[in-house]
Amino acid sequence: MVFLAYLFTVIFSLLALATLPLSLAAFASLNPGAPNLVLLLEVVEGQVARYVGLAAFGAFTRGMIYVMAGVLLTALAAWIKPRR
Secondary structure, eight states: OHHHHHHHHHHHHHHHHHHHHHHHHHHHTTOTTOOHHHHHHHHHHHHHHHHHTOTTSOHHHHHHHHHHHHHHHHHHHHHHSOOO
16 A cells, blocks of 8 residues: 555656646747747647647646646645655
8 A cells, every 4th residue: 555655656746747847838838039948848738738628728727727737736746645
């Protein structure tokens, strides 16, 4: 049981870290003068948004959804972490 708790802690932590570039790209798409690397992230974020079904929302709303998902995943990772 402890193994599963550690496994889910790692999975939730990695998923929370994966939402960071997505939220950065969604918010950066609001700025047309963003650097090229961020604009590349914006293209990837657009593909992820289409795949997940969030393409109908605006960039700010998608960014907030990614931030909230990251916070929720971080809280789940901290909550499920085994305590001794």
